[in-house]
Amino acid sequence: MFEQIAFYFFSVLTIGLFLVAVFSKNVLYAMTSLASGMVVIAGFFFLVGADFLGVVQLIVYVGAVMALYAFGMMFFNVTKNLKEKTTSTGWVLIVGVTAALLMTLMFLGAINPDAIYASLPMSDKMTNPEAVGMALFTKYLVPFEVAAVMLLIAMIGGIVLAGKKMDTSLTDIKDEVLQLKDEE
Amino acid sequence: MAHIEEHKETHTVQKEKQNYVMLDLGKTPKFGMPAFIQVVKRSLSLELLKGLGVTFREMINALFKGKMHTTKYPFEKLPISPRYRAIHEMLRLLESGHYRCIGCGLCEKICISNCIAMETRYDENQRKEVSQYTINFGRCIFCGYCAEVCPELAIVHGGRYENASEQRAGFSLFEDMLTPIDKLKEQKEFAGFGSISPNADENIKKTPLAY
Amino acid sequence: MDALTIGTIIKILIILAIVSAIAGFGTYIERKVLAFMQRRLGPMHVGPFGLLQIAADGIKLFTKEDIIPQNANKFIFSLAPVITAATAFIAMAALPLFPTFTIPKSLPVIGGAIVPSTVADINIGILFILGTMAAGLYGPLLAGMAQSNKWGIIGSARTAVQFLSYEVVTGLSVLAPIMLVGSLSMIDFNDAQAGGITSWLIWQQPIAFVLFLIAGFAETNRTPFDLLEHEAEIVSGYLTEYSGLRWGMFFIGEYANMITISIIAAVVFCGGYNDLAFISGWFLFVLKVVFFFFLMLWARAAWPHVRPDQMMWLCWKVLMPLAVINILITGIVVML
Ligand code: SF4
Ligand code: SF4
Numbered sequence: 001m002f003e004q005i006a007f008y009f010f011s012v013l014t015i016g017l018f019l020v021a022v023f024s025k026n027v028l029y030a031m032t033s034l035a036s037g038m039v040v041i042a043g044f045f046f047l048v049g050a051d052f053l054g055v056v057q058l059i060v061y062v063g064a065v066m067a068l069y070a071f072g073m074m075f076f077n078v079t080k081n082l083k084e085k086t087t088s089t090g091w092v093l094i095v096g097v098t099a100a101l102l103m104t105l106m107f108l109g110a111i112n113p114d115a116i117y118a119s120l121p122m123s124d125k126m127t128n129p130e131a132v133g134m135a136l137f138t139k140y141l142v143p144f145e146v147a148a149v150m151l152l153i154a155m156i157g158g159i160v161l162a163g164k165k166m167d168t169s170l171t172d173i174k175d176e177v178l179q180l181k182d183e184e
Numbered sequence: 185m186a187h188i189e190e191h192k193e194t195h196t197v198q199k200e201k202q203n204y205v206m207l208d209l210g211k212t213p214k215f216g217m218p219a220f221i222q223v224v225k226r227s228l229s230l231e232l233l234k235g236l237g238v239t240f241r242e243m244i245n246a247l248f249k250g251k252m253h254t255t256k257y258p259f260e261k262l263p264i265s266p267r268y269r270a271i272h273e274m275l276r277l278l279e280s281g282h283y284r285c286i287g288c289g290l291c292e293k294i295c296i297s298n299c300i301a302m303e304t305r306y307d308e309n310q311r312k313e314v315s316q317y318t319i320n321f322g323r324c325i326f327c328g329y330c331a332e333v334c335p336e337l338a339i340v341h342g343g344r345y346e347n348a349s350e351q352r353a354g355f356s357l358f359e360d361m362l363t364p365i366d367k368l369k370e371q372k373e374f375a376g377f378g379s380i381s382p383n384a385d386e387n388i389k390k391t392p393l394a395y
Numbered sequence: 396m397d398a399l400t401i402g403t404i405i406k407i408l409i410i411l412a413i414v415s416a417i418a419g420f421g422t423y424i425e426r427k428v429l430a431f432m433q434r435r436l437g438p439m440h441v442g443p444f445g446l447l448q449i450a451a452d453g454i455k456l457f458t459k460e461d462i463i464p465q466n467a468n469k470f471i472f473s474l475a476p477v478i479t480a481a482t483a484f485i486a487m488a489a490l491p492l493f494p495t496f497t498i499p500k501s502l503p504v505i506g507g508a509i510v511p512s513t514v515a516d517i518n519i520g521i522l523f524i525l526g527t528m529a530a531g532l533y534g535p536l537l538a539g540m541a542q543s544n545k546w547g548i549i550g551s552a553r554t555a556v557q558f559l560s561y562e563v564v565t566g567l568s569v570l571a572p573i574m575l576v577g578s579l580s581m582i583d584f585n586d587a588q589a590g591g592i593t594s595w596l597i598w599q600q601p602i603a604f605v606l607f608l609i610a611g612f613a614e615t616n617r618t619p620f621d622l623l624e625h626e627a628e629i630v631s632g633y634l635t636e637y638s639g640l641r642w643g644m645f646f647i648g649e650y651a652n653m654i655t656i657s658i659i660a661a662v663v664f665c666g667g668y669n670d671l672a673f674i675s676g677w678f679l680f681v682l683k684v685v686f687f688f689f690l691m692l693w694a695r696a697a698w699p700h701v702r703p704d705q706m707m708w709l710c711w712k713v714l715m716p717l718a719v720i721n722i723l724i725t726g727i728v729v730m731l
Contacts, residue, residue, distance in 0.1 A: 223713065232697075232698065235697040235698055236693055236694070236697045236698075238697065239432040239693065239696045239697040240432070240693065242432055242433070242434055243428075243431045243432045245434065246431050246432075246434040246435075247431055251434060252434055252435070252436060253434045253435060254434075254435050254436040256436070256439070
């Protein structure tokens with residue numbers, strides 16, 4: 001009973017927050033509701049007893065959205081409303097509806113409850129982090145490693161892209177040289 | 185380049201007089217191994233802990249060795265120099281207790297901000313008597329001319345420096361500034377311009393500059 | 396309701412009341428300690444030894460006019476302090492604060508209730524605490540962005556920078572002790588160090604301890620890393636436009652976070668609340684927490700603060716590699 005109330009409460013809250021994130025014209029509102037939506041999603045994990053995943057959701061998304069804020073801060077005046085330029089409403093509509101349909105189809109399985117089962121059911125013998133570790137390092141070892149390699153590649157790529165001119169410090173370059181560079 | 189050389193010269197001149205120690209910080213390496221080694225050296229030499237030690241020592245000094253610096257101002261006051269020029273005092277003659285002012289009017293005349301106002305008349309002995317005397321401390325700039333010009337050492341500067349007021353004009357009457365007759369014994373002679381403060385010895389510090 | 400539920404509710408009330416009081420008291424202690432270290436007296440005149448200064452400050456904060464700048468985003472502006480204060484207290488839910496005790500039966504209504512030492516002993520305690528404390532940084536971030544003040548914006552930019560730098564170090568530094576203990580629960584950490592001083596994790600993990608302290612200073616934005624509101628550079632950073640009660644909420648949040656970090660350091664690295672010979676463990680525990688709290692004030696009196704770029708350099712180029720190496724070595728030792 002209590003869990004159901006909590007579930008519906010969190011659902012309404014999440015959907016509402018993400019709707020604000022999409023429709024708000026104010027960057028600050030959009031990002032704040034995105035961040036709080038992410039935090040509320042952690043609530044679902046706590047609800048089904050996956051404490052570890054819940055906290056991971058919290059930590060990871062708090063950090064990720066924080067980076068988004070940094071970009072928002074750099075690109076927009078956050079206290080003013082944005083004027084959006086939509087050139088063709090038609091395309092937006094078509095793409096949006098198709099994406100929504102696809103998502104619905106993907107989760108259609110959920111309509112038949114028998115089709116859903118846990119391939120690695122929870123057991124009372126293990127604590128939460130142990131269960132997660134067990135799943136990751138036995139059944140899903142290959143995807144886990146692939147994801148790790150992918151992240152490594154992304155990291156190296158990021159360093160290479162950002163670090164191209166790292167060996168020259170802008171403060172050490174003489175002003176005249178900098179001016180020459182500007183004129184080029 | 186020239187100014188650097190000049191600087192070096194003054195530096196050596198100073199060296200002869202005083203033992204300045206130039207801290208040998210070395211060069212700041214920018215890249216690679218030397219920079220890394222420097223970082224490791226600095227982190228392992230525990231200089232941060234020395235900083236903590238200094239503050240802790242000061243705390244012990246303050247708490248247990250009576251080296252607290254605070255003066256609780258309105259309750260405690262530091263002695264001020266006798267040269268300090270604050271609110272004026274009118275002195276009395278020590279023998280008779282009569283006020284010293286002879287009503288010559290020199291102070292009124294010399295006051296550059298025109299803040300002394302006085303009236304005099306002859307008393308029954310045909311001596312001059314001060315009938316009115318006020319100083320407007322809203323105008324007074326505490327220049328000290330009045331005290332310097334007074335032939336009788338009658339008007340001097342006292343030590344009352346807390347003269348905040350609600351109005352711009354604040355008048356002080358003759359009677360207010362006059363030494364109360366019962367405090368005549370405590371009346372101090374003005375030590376004069378150029379006198380040193382009572383705690384001057386304590387305040388002497390080594391000057392950091394080479395004169 | 397059973398005894399434990401009532402006890403938990405009482406515990407929550409205790410935390411809310413006592414910790415906010417302690418946070419207020421912390422400001423007094425901070426002013427006193429800083430004053431002594433600079434050979435001053437600190438607050439002296441309100442009450443004996445200035446003790447009632449807290450009350451006076453509280454009254455001042457409560458009755459001050461609540462100003463919201465004209466161009467500020469009013470909703471976010473008023474939301475931000477609540478985030479900081481709330482997350483600081485949520486983090487405390489998983490912290491052991493006082494020994495478990497039973498309220499005597501003679502009292503009406505609440506008699507017989509068992510007040511647990513931890514409100515919620517979840518098996519991922521330390522991650523939960525660090526996660527909520529991290530979320531607390533949204534307070535300064537939103538505050539700075541909502542007030543349409545350039546110092547505020549710089550303050551929140553620095554918040555983002557600081558957060559992204561130290562968060563990695565915090566996580567990695569507690570990972571090594573977690574590997575040794577094999578659990579994330581604060582209670583398990585405490586129980587693993589029950590065997591006297593020699594069993595304290597600080598001896599096995601000195602590097603992790605130092606790293607955690609540094610990251611903890613950054614997390615609570617205490618002095619070597621008080622970039623967000625450094626008066627000498629950016630007026631007051633994200634706090635520039637705040638006054639009165641909202642400002643007070645940020646303050647309480649900051650002090651609650653300081654207490655949280657002190658408690659984590661005491662539980663994870665310094666033996667928790669285990670009895671030592673004949674000395675009561677909880678007494679020792681309070682002493683440890685007080686020591687770490689004092690350390691933060693001490694550092695503030697002694698050290699200058701770092702620049703944002705130095706802070707990033709420190710976190711990414713020095714502390715993070717150290718933490719990773721530490722984890723590698725710990726892992727190898729654990730495996731052998
Ligand atoms: S101190 Fe100067 S300005 Fe003041 S009353 Fe004397 S002469 Fe006038
Ligand atoms: S100069 Fe001295 S003696 Fe002359 S009127 Fe002024 S106070 Fe009196």
